[in-house]
Amino acid sequence: MSHDFDVCVIGSGAGGGPIAYALAEAGYSVVVLEKGPWFTEKDYYKDELACCIRNAYTPDLKQQSHVVETELDEGGWRRRETAQDTSWNLWNGNVVGGSSNFMSGFFHRLKPVDFKQLSTFGPIEGANVVDWPISYDDLEPYYTKVEQVVGVSGRVVDHPHQEPRSTPDFPYPPTTEHSISGLIDQACDKLGIHSVPMPRAILSKPGLGRKSCSYSGYCGAFGCETGAKGSSRAALLNHAVAGGRCKILPGSQVTRLQSDSSGQITAVEYRDNNDVVKHIDAAVYVVACQAVETSRLLLNSTGEKHPHGLANNNGQVGKNLLFAGGGAGSGRLRYADFPAEKRQELRQVGPFVNRTIHDYYVIDDADFGEKQKGGTIDFVHLHPNPISRATRQMRGQDGLLWGKPLKRKLERHFRESSYIKIEAFCDWMPVDDCFVSLDTSVRDKWDMPVAKARLGFHVRNLQVGWYLASKGAEVLKAMGAEDVVSFASGSPPLNLMAGGCRFGDDAKTSVLNADCRSHDVENLYITDGSFMPSAGSAPFTWTIYANAFRVADKIIERLGGNKLQSQSS
Amino acid sequence: MDRRHFLKITSAGAAATAATTASMPLFSAPKQQTAGDDGLSDRQWQTLDAVLDHLFPSETEAPGAREVMAVYWLQRVLRDDETDEVHKQFLRAGVAQVDETASELYQKSFAGLQHEQREAVLRHMEKNQQQGRAWLQEMIRYIFEALLSDPVYGGNPQAVGWKWLQHTPGFPRPPKEKRYFLL
Secondary structure (H helix, E strand, O other): OOOOEEEEEEOOOOOOHHHHHHHHHOOOOEEEEOOOOOOOHHHOOOOHHHHHHOOOOOOOOOOOOOEEEEEOOOOOEEEEEOOOOHHHOOOOOOOOOHHHHHOOOEOOOOOHHHHHHHHHHOOOOOOOOOOOOOOHHHHHHHHHHHHHHHHOEOOOOOOOOOOOOOOOOOOEOOOOEOHHHHHHHHHHHHHOOOOEEOOEOEOOOOEOOEOOOOOOOOOOOOOOOOOOEOOHHHHHHHHHHHOOOEEEEOOOEEEEEEEOOOOOEEEEEEEOOOOOEEEEOEEEEEEOOOHHHHHHHHHHOOEOOEOOOOOOOOOOOOEEEEEOEEEEEEEEEEHHHOOHHHHHHHHOOOOEOOEEEOOOOEEOOOOOOOOEEOEEEEEEEOOOOHHHHHHOOOEEOOEEOOHHHHHHHHHHHHHOEEEEEEEEEEOOOOOOOEEEEEEEEEEOOOOOEEEEEEEOOOHHHHHHHHHHHHHHHHHHHHOOOEEEEEEEOOOOOOOOEEEEOOEOOOOOOOOEOOOOEEOOOOOEEEOOHHHOOOOOOOOOHHHHHHHHHHHHHHHHHHHOOOHHHHHHO | OOHHHHHHHHHOOOOOOHHHHOOOOOOOOHHHOOOOOOOOOHHHHHHHHHHHHHHOOOOOOOOOOOOOOHHHHHHHHHHOOOOOHHHHHHHHHHHHHHHHHHHHHHOOOHHHOOHHHHHHHHHHHHHHOOOHHHHHHHHHHHHHHHHHOOHHHOOOHHHHHHHHOOOOOOOOOOOHHHOHHHO
16 A cells, blocks of 8 residues: 555654654655744754743744643632633644753653552552553663664763663763762762762764754753754754655644544644645654643544544543652852852853752652652752843842842842752652643634643642652752752643553553554554653653654564665665 | 834933934834834823833943833834734733822822832832732833843843843854744
8 A cells, every 4th residue: 555655753852753763764754744843953042032931932822722720729620721821831842853952851761660660669549550561671772772862971870779771871971060060969978868960962072963062051941053952853853854764844733633434544634834734644653742732633633433532432542641740949059158269160151060869769768658659859050041030039028029129139149149959850640630631612723622731630749749859958958058948839840741642551541552552543653752651750851762762663663674674684 | 102202201311222222123023013003102101111210220330221221122012013912901001000090199190200109109009909010020021021131132232231140141142133033
């Protein structure tokens, strides 16, 4: 049977990039549909208005919005339409390469325990905790592949929670470190905990056809102008396109996956740059639009065999939506508290902090309760964006600050101190009250129902988040930081989402099988973070990349193996 | 509004403005540069200028709202086709509210008040009026945009805001042809 392409990938971020890269490399024709524009290194500048205030990389919320529901203290749900309440924006980067263009690239592997949480710790009331249908050993080769193909820099050190590795160390040495890193190491030594270098998806030296990091001090939230950041675009799609077998169609909004009387997908319906309705067909379809939009696309794609949405015959699509749970904190390093030569170092902008603590990945602390899953504590610079930093200074003791008092406060904030932040990651418990459905009233500019995300959370997120954040705060205090605060929140970080189409062995409780192929639809795979049945306690990107490479191998096998290798042998 | 007249009313406290005013662009792409009506009267622009000056006063050692062109920043926001109409109405309603409150408390326009009276009017808005606090917060936020965004957008002239706060900007910085609305 002839198709337009062997593989059609919907979404060009961390879930789509590895599929395009690996399938094209194995000799198959690939088309990638991306709703956003194709920006390159020549379009990315350190421009706070562009990235973070006027939101140049995400759709206009008046035309394409979401609905979110958050739990009220008195019970019930508060509904917000993001077209009006723009602070709940669920878009994270709709450009070629997706939101991986704007990540910080704090890269963590999951650990073996993440794959068997239910059998290790037992059930948690009110949470849908499960074991994964694959083990760490199944994913390990692909974590390694990501280190080499995307480019991960770091340094392996011996510590009690180091996950098993098939190679001794990272292919790229750590990125240049800030003076603060040494202060963290000393403080951790004092406290008897392990300060671990944090791997980054950032090239510390030129390689893979890309330049090294230029240490501008502005990384997360910004597109990378050197190509050092391992975005799906810079690290994977550029190579796939250069090889001649991968075509990217930017400005292509997929509205539906059409299916036939057997339930299989027959074509993708999309709007091109000029809003013209078009279709593409392929042997295999891969959806990777980021969790909320992936579930929405399936729910919008009804068909004869899929009256409730594609791959949704057991009502599982959209369920168990996940975010990065956890806590946060910060502290202030006052220049005046340090000797003159140290002050200069602390003022330096550019080098990274790159420290993380894994000692509490499993919390075995009688004061806290039974042995349970904990998480990671990352140390990072305060984000440098000056407008947002200034904006946080306008709140005074009894009202808004303005006039000269506000100006003096800005001077103190910007001139007198460096700030260090804690980002603590715990598992976002999968719960019935965190899911994606279609909204019944709001539609986008193509008249398709928008996604509604109910954002309920489990109290365990708060407990573990507080625990981890307060451990991080102890480190900040031991460093000599002032104004140390730490806290946890039930509010999800909207840029770190997963779940909604969990994989599993039982079709009644999962959308995908262990290969991330739909139980219901034989030619549909999902490779963004949607497959994750539990969140793991670290940012998702490395796991999404690794899993997508794993699924790519399954698809290559299904299509008949590596075409180029079989020719040459 | 008459731009020249407007320049006259604001130039008193703003030595730094003259050099940069001529090239102040709109935020939107050129095709959308309709120089549309911003919906405020000359008098209301004087009010807004006085409010911004009060919220972020000029000092010898530190730039104020006037030095960073904050009132022009607001003018561009109000003339920009891309700005949400509801938001524009909110911004304009706040300006009207300032003069109404000034007239209620002191039977004068805001621009005609002494420093302490101006403070009282704005605190009254903050504490007692629905939307008053939100509007003032938004005014301060826009002053910060004018103070700390890249000079290529027309605020922060000669990086005066960055220099004052000893802030190191990231690089590369956006050139004119790569401002966000041209991407």
